[in-house]
Amino acid sequence: MEDGRQNLKELYKTRKGILKEASITNIKGRVKNNISGFLRAVVIGLIILVQILIILTLPLFLRQYTAFFYFILEVASFFVAVGLINANKNASFKVAWMAITLLLPVSGHIMYYLWGRRSSRKKLFENTELKIEESYPYIEFDSGCEEDFYNEHPELKGLSKYLKSYKFPLYRNNKAKYYRMGEDVFKDIFQDIINAKKFVLLNFFIVADGVLLDMLHDILLKKVKEGVEVIFIYDDFGGMIRTDKHFCRKLNEEGIRTILFNPIHKYTDKLIMNYRTHQKIVVIDGNIGYTGGFNIADEYANLIERFGVWKDCGIRIEGDGVWGLTMTFLQVLSICRPKESVDYNRYRPDKIPDKNNCYCHVIADGPYPYDAHIMESTYKQIIASADRYVYIMTPYLILEEHMIQTLNEAAKRGVDVRIITPKIPDKKKVYKLTQYNYGPLLGGGVKIYEYTPGFIHSKVIMNENSALVGTVNMDYRSFYLHFENAVWISEDEILSDIHDDFVKTFGISEPISYESWQNRPRADKIIQPLLNMFSTLV
Secondary structure (H helix, E strand, O other): OHHHHHHHHHHOOOOOOOOOOOOOOOOOOOOOOOHHHHHHHHHHHHHHHHHHHHHHHHHHHOHHHHHHHHHHHHHHHHHHHHHHHHOOOOHHHHHHHHHHHHHOOOHHHHHHHHHHOHHHHHHHHOOHHHHHHHOHHHOOOOHHHHHHHHHHOHHHHHHHHHHHHOOOOEEOOEEEEEEOOHHHHHHHHHHHHHOOOOEEEEEEOOEOOOHHHHHHHHHHHHHHHOOOEEEEEEEHHHHOOOOOOOHHHHHHHOOOEEEEEOOHHHHOOOOOOOOOEOOOEEEEOOOEEEEEOOOEOHHHHOOOOOOEEEEOOEEEEEEOOHHHHHHHHHHHHHHHOOOOOOOHHHHOOOOOOOOOOOOEEEEEEOOOOOOOOHHHHHHHHHHHOOOOEEEEEOOOEOOOHHHHHHHHHHHHOOOEEEEEEEOOOOOHHHHHHHHHOHHHHHHOOOEEEEEOOEEEOOOEEEEOOOEEEEOOOEOHHHHHHOEEEEEEEOOHHHHHHHHHHHHHHHHOEEEEOHHHHHOOOHHHHHHHHHHHHOHHHO
C-alpha cells in the first residue's frame, strides 16, 4: 500500500498543472460533502416520503367505504398475487413485495402498482434495448480464436459459449495486469491518460472532491488543450453529495464532455434511484483499458482513512480486449443520449497488438428489458465448474437461495470455497445482512474470512481455471439493478497474481466459525431475519 501511495506522491503535483514526475513531501486526501448536493438529496427524499405518507394515510379516508373497499382490496390482492407469482423475478423480490402488501393491505398494493411492477422503469429503459442493438454490427466474432481457445481450454468452453450468446466476443492478443490496491491502479491510469493522443473515455459510479479528482481534472484539462477528446460519464447519485452542484457544467465549459447518468430528480415518482451505472471504465486511445472496483474518491487510494485500510482491485488490458471495454462505454453513452448517433468506428484502436494467447471476455450487464442477469449466471458457472477451489472477494454478501446452494454444493463436492468480506463495514445495515448470510454458508462448508485491516471493496471471483475482475458485488443490486461490467480471463500469469493476492489477503483476515455465528448477539438474531425479508429493497 505504501509503495502505491508513494508512487502517487512522486508522480504529481496537484492543481498546478505540473503533470510530470515531481517530488511531493506530503500528500493528504480529503472528504468534502457538498451542501447543495446534500440539500438536493434531502428534497428528493422528502418528495418520495410525501408520496409514501399520502399512500399510507389513504386508508384512513376510505374507512367509511369499508365493505366496498374490502371487496376491491380482495380483487386487487388476487391480481397482485398472480402478477408476483408469474413475474420473471427472483424469489426474494416476490417475498419482499408480498410482505409489504400483507403488512400494508391498502398502501402496499398502491406501492406495488407504482414501484414494484416492470413498467415502473419503462421510462428509463424504453430505448435501452434498441440502443444496445445498434452496437451489434460493430461486434466482431473470431471463429479461429474460439476454436483455438476451446482446444486449449475445453473446461471453459461452456461458459465462453454462454457469454458469446449475449454478444460478448472472445478476445486474444492481450497484455493484462492485475492490481491489488487502488493506489497502484490510479498511478498507471494517470500516466496512460497523460500519454493519450486521440481520446479518453471514463465512466465511474462515484466522483468525489479530493486529491484524486484534482489530479484527474488537471490531466484532462491539459489533454483537452492538446486536442484530445475526453468523454466523462458519472452517475448522478454517486456524485451528487461529494461534488459541487456546478461540477458537470464547469467540466463541459472547459471542453471535457461530461454526462450525468440517470439524473435522480427526473424519476422521483418511480423510485428508480436503484438503477445506476455502477460501471468503472477507463479507455485510452482504444489501445488501453481499465476496470475494477475503484472510483474517483480519495479513500480508494488510501489518501484518507475511511473504514480502515481500503482494499480495492483493478485490471489493465492492452490489446484486442480493449474494444470490449470501448463498446461497453459507448453503449452507456448511447443510453444517456438516445437521440444522438454514436460513431463506434471513431473509437477504434490504432495499434495492432502482439499476437499471443491471453484470452478474455469483456462482459456487461444491466436492468435491460430482457432481464438476463448475466453477471449472476457467470458467477454461478465459475463456482459450479470449479474442481479445486473458488475464492471470492466482495464488500457485500446478500445472496439468493440458489446462489447459496451453488456455493454449498461446490463445498460438498470437495471444492475449497472461501469468501473474504470486510471487518470494518461502510454500511451497517448491509453489514448485518452480510453477516446473516454467513450462517447457511458456514453450515454448508464454505469458509468465510473478514479482512481485518479495514474495508475490502474488491470484486473478484476465481477458480483454478479463470477469474472475473470487475465492478460486481455479490448482492441483489449488482446482480439485478445496476449496470455492471467485468473482464473474464484465463491467462496463467494473471491467475497466478490474483491467486497470490487471495493468499496474502487470507493471511491478514480473520476466519469466521459457524459456532461464533451461532453465538452472535441476540439483537442481531432478531434484526437480521427482518432485514433479510426486505433485502431486495435495502
